[in-house]
Amino acid sequence: MKVLVAPDSFKGSLSAMEAAQAIKEAIEEVEQHAEIVLLPAADGGEGTMATMVEATEGRLVSHSVEDPLGRKVAASYGVLGDESTCVVEIAEASGLMRLEYEERDPYRASSYGTGELIRHALDAGFRNFIIGLGGSATNDAGAGMLEALGMKLLGENGESLPRGGGSLSKLAWIDDSGFDRRIKESRFVIASDVENPLVGANGASAVFGPQKGAPPEAVGKLDANLRNFADVVERQIGIALHDRKGAGAAGGAGGAMQAFFSGQMQRGIDVVLDAILFHQHVGTVDFIVTGEGKTDSQTLSGKTPLGIAEAAQKAGKPVILISGMVDRESLPLLGPYFTEIHSVVGEGVTAEQSIAEPYRQLKLKTKKVMAAYLKN
């Protein structure tokens, strides 16, 4: 029996590799002779860089940059094994993982640190980039990232605007005269975890603002600010970002990338599956196990388990989902993609227990699931 284990990270509790190890140990305890292929995966968000660096035997480069609130932190970008492609993940410098829960503030949070990482990689001579979008703490349309690369975002009287999505209402003019010229010489693959538009009911602020700390009454204001950014961009360069697919990724950084960086936007999971050679393995196994921290309807906008399920279905292989939590209301939507769906939380396991001992609880759940699955 051969099994492919390809989970995403369980955000905030297990890296994708740790989750894969827990699942592997559980399968081995149920079926000693199982051959297990570990391919931890990611979708553009947190963990994308680590997964791709590990799969290609690349390396990390660390640099001191600003976190979403402007504090200096050590952050990394990855250089893939080909020694010519860099992976910069927005979650690394500008992600939710950089903030305590009560520090989340999409008015102030800025993507500046991500721009600093790109600039450092440009200084080091790199011109091939994969930019992972997802897991951000920001709602600033990538304004901070643009500024770190020399763009000036100005108000009506030519004044510089404070960092963060809160000040985009005052944006009147973008001065690109100082924008790093090396951007034009570079090739960018934009690996996005979602395909949401920039504004509106499915836009960045409405869908992802609340998880970044936006109270309900702030969502409309943040959305209007992104709309103003899109209006200014359209006026100046003729690109309408408002309803563009993927422009709402990473708090609108997907929009900035589409407007000012030459390159194509792809689903992050597809970029990662190619890098980890998933398609070469999927045909050779009996079934696949995947999972993530929380599975809900957002999973279907291009998150890791969806990409894995689509690839498994194409290869005619069963795929079992075991996530930390599964939103019961989304089950009818998720059902068609997975052979089985399981949640660690539930049946006697509380959310607190699963957060306190994530490795052990994932392993215990997987053992139960596997014992039942292999009996049939």
Ligand SMILES: O=C(O)[C@H](O)CO
């Ligand atoms: O970073 C975010 O805003 C979400 O992960 C969607 O891209």
